[in-house]
Amino acid sequence: MKDLDAVLAAFDGKHTAPLETFAERQAPTAAVIRALTAAAGAPDQKHQSAATWLLKRYGEDGLAFTPRQTAALLALLPRVTHWEAKLHLLQIFPGLTVPEGEAPALFTLLTGPGYRGDANKLVRAWTYNALAELAAQHPARRAEVQALLARGAEDEAASVRARLRGIAKAHGWARRGV
Incomplete structure (x- = not known):
């Protein structure tokens, strides 16, 4: 093109x-x-x-x-x-x-250093959002994601904490994690 x-x-x-x-x-x-x-x-x-x-x-x-x-x-x-x-x-x-077969590898990627552990606060914030969307589609992941969201609330970046509040509003199940 x-x-x-x-x-x-x-x-x-x-x-x-x-x-x-x-x-x-x-x-x-x-x-x-x-x-x-x-x-x-x-x-x-x-x-x-x-x-x-x-x-x-x-x-x-x-x-x-x-x-x-x-x-x-x-x-x-x-x-x-x-x-x-x-x-x-x-x-x-x-x-x-996200197809069921791709969810485990995607979860591993998103929770790793290149995404949830990324130096960029916006990448970290939106990684939590992607994890919540993944858990919304694949409920077996919800408990793991809730624990990650709770840990994310300790992030020093205001943008991460703001995104977590948005996740809690969008997904009732996520409120327990944030």
Whole structure:
């Protein structure tokens, strides 16, 4: 996709105007989502951030990701290295349906140092949100997630504690953990 390549190359890491323009002009076809997923998995961190930003935008605009697209997005979680790319994927998470077979590995990844233990407070905050969404879909994980939410309430970052309060409001079962 020549147009997408140009938009990704034009992204300066800060200003999203070229991304906004692309999202407004380009419908999120299966080919576009495949191209964005491929770009998000590339080593270039600016491309990771831009591609995941576009994927998040399409999700916010109402795109329901197919099971195949969901699998591709979940496969990006251990591969992306830029904190913004991680954040965008975590923010997409509420719109994804996680297959039962993928839940254990995803839980392990999210509770590890690259997500729940990440140095970036926003990544940590949204990791708790993703864990809560995972537990909402897979109730067998709720007790573990409640314990993690309780530990998260001790995080010094106000953004983490604010996200935990939002989780408690959204998920009645999570109130016991926060």
